[in-house]
Amino acid sequence: MILPPDFINYTKAMLGSEWDSFLNSLSSVSPVSIRFNNKTTVKKHFEQVKWCSQGVYLNKRPSFTFDPLFHAGCYYVQEASSMFLEQVVRQLIETPVTALDLCAAPGGKSTHLSQILPNGSLLISNEFVRSRAFVLAENIQKWGNANNMVSNNAPKDFSTFNGMFDFILIDAPCSGEGMFRKDSDAIGEWSRKNVDMCAERQKEIVQQVWNSLKENGLLVYSTCTYNQEENEKNIDWITKNFNAEILHLRIENTWGIVENDYGYRFFPHKTKGEGFFISVLRKKEACNQLKIKQKPSQKAKIDLNNILQDKEMFEVIQNNSFYYAVPKNHIEQILFLQKQLNVIHMGIPLYEQKGKDLIPQAGLALSKYFTRTSFPTCNLNYNDAIAFLQKEAIWCDAPTKGFVAVCYNDIPLGWVKHLGNRCNNLYPAEWRIRSKNIQREALCLLDI
Numbered sequence: 368m369i370l371p372p373d374f375i376n377y378t379k380a381m382l383g384s385e386w387d388s389f390l391n392s393l394s395s396v397s398p399v400s401i402r403f404n405n406k407t408t409v410k411k412h413f414e415q416v417k418w419c420s421q422g423v424y425l426n427k428r429p430s431f432t433f434d435p436l437f438h439a440g441c442y443y444v445q446e447a448s449s450m451f452l453e454q455v456v457r458q459l460i461e462t463p464v465t466a467l468d469l470c471a472a473p474g475g476k477s478t479h480l481s482q483i484l485p486n487g488s489l490l491i492s493n494e495f496v497r498s499r500a501f502v503l504a505e506n507i508q509k510w511g512n513a514n515n516m517v518s519n520n521a522p523k524d525f526s527t528f529n530g531m532f533d534f535i536l537i538d539a540p541c542s543g544e545g546m547f548r549k550d551s552d553a554i555g556e557w558s559r560k561n562v563d564m565c566a567e568r569q570k571e572i573v574q575q576v577w578n579s580l581k582e583n584g585l586l587v588y589s590t591c592t593y594n595q596e597e598n599e600k601n602i603d604w605i606t607k608n609f610n611a612e613i614l615h616l617r618i619e620n621t622w623g624i625v626e627n628d629y630g631y632r633f634f635p636h637k638t639k640g641e642g643f644f645i646s647v648l649r650k651k652e653a654c655n656q657l658k659i660k661q662k663p664s665q666k667a668k669i670d671l672n673n674i675l676q677d678k679e680m681f682e683v684i685q686n687n688s689f690y691y692a693v694p695k696n697h698i699e700q701i702l703f704l705q706k707q708l709n710v711i712h713m714g715i716p717l718y719e720q721k722g723k724d725l726i727p728q729a730g731l732a733l734s735k736y737f738t739r740t741s742f743p744t745c746n747l748n749y750n751d752a753i754a755f756l757q758k759e760a761i762w763c764d765a766p767t768k769g770f771v772a773v774c775y776n777d778i779p780l781g782w783v784k785h786l787g788n789r790c791n792n793l794y795p796a797e798w799r800i801r802s803k804n805i806q807r808e809a810l811c812l813l814d815i
């Protein structure tokens with residue numbers, strides 16, 4: 368690995384006597400880690416990520432693309448250090464919150480948050496870059512929780528939502544030094560100038576959303592880089608420019624995490640994961656909270672009786688020709704945000720209206736609330752499951768014509784329409800596996 372000389376000089380000065388072991392760790396193989404969804408029960412034994420209840424390490428990197436359960440949202444492939452976010456939530460959040468994950472794609476931290484925030488919370492996952500926002504929406508749907516909306520907006524679009532959020536995560540776009548081991552492109556893109564540019568952009572992002580954080584609300588700031596400009600110096604800047612208090616978390620010595628006055632640092636020679644920085648601040652200034660009064664214009668006529676469990680928790684709303692079930696306890700906020708933002712996903716996507724037909728959406732089959740008995744189901748073998756995910760024509764046995772939820776190991780993947788002599792594959796074209804290779808053997812990560 369050839370590192371930029373400016374990076375070496377800066378980081379060597381910062382790490383002092385630890386430089387050699389840090390450098391050695393950059394030439395070792397990156398640990399592979401995944402985080403399980405509570406959609407499934409995992410029977411196999413794995414080495415645990417110490418700061419994350421559902422995070423585990425694998426011995427090697429399999430071809431996740433060819434595991435149908437990966438596409439079913441049974442687990443998310445996530446770098447272990449980032450899973451430390453769980454400690455923030457477990458140690459500091461006790462009651463339901465309205466949360467914003469501002470820089471959320473591809474969705475590692477959002478899928479995690481949607482699972483660990485207290486029941487009754489609402490999570491808005493936003494991504495600035497349009498193509499990445501759609502990947503985020505796909506991952507959120509596969510994860511299958513209903514407490515989530517996805518928007519594609521710039522940070523400044525949140526600046527007028529005074530005091531709306533109890534919790535804001537800014538997992539900031541950064542110079543990516545912590546990813547050098549995993550992603551050699553990050554080395555080529557690095558320069559001192561880029562570090563300074565990132566640090567300025569990060570301040571701008573904080574400034575643009577600060578107003579939308581409630582008094583006593585939490586701002587979590589993180590990067591995957593080592594330099595102080597994008598980390599400690601930015602946290603210092605926040606405390607000097609806004610009224611904010613830095614909070615501390617309980618950590619175990621054995622985790623190898625380095626704590627300083629500003630936050631928590633993860634170095635690959637000390638923790639089993641990539642480079643990461645995270646800091647938690649509490650807003651200590653009063654702000655006039657935005658008053659939202661928004662009622663659904665008309666009740667959508669969709670019967671949730673058979674298709675969703677806990678149906679009383681949801682209200683159905685219509686967006687163009689699409690119907691979504693969204694959490695009733697946040698309906699006013701959801702309708703308000705739907706008007707103000709470019710919302711590309713919310714709650715549970717149910718149906719698309721096409722003429723007189725209601726076409727069930729992939730997000731319904733993938734939802735944790737989907738009532739499996741409401742539609743015929745068909746369990747596919749491994750090769751057919753991969754063919755389905757490649758959006759190829761497949762055949763499945765079903766007692767009647769119509770929509771069939773196709774599953775792998777009893778976990779829903781999506782829909783086909785059974786026409787009697789053939790089946791239409793309804794898997795979203797943009798989600799399909801593009802590679803035409805096929806593994807000979809199924810990946811059995813989850814012995815389920």
Ligand SMILES: C[S@@+](CC[C@H](N)C(=O)[O-])C[C@H]1O[C@@H](n2cnc3c(N)ncnc32)[C@H](O)[C@@H]1O
Pocket residue numbers: 449469470471472473474475476477494495496499522538539540541568572
């Ligand atoms: C570190 S990544 C987020 C990773 C994500 N939180 C996760 O856990 O999967 C930072 C994100 O910020 C987005 N981004 C890029 N420029 C931005 C800007 N000017 N404002 C806000 N976000 C930006 C990137 O597209 C990227 O998706």
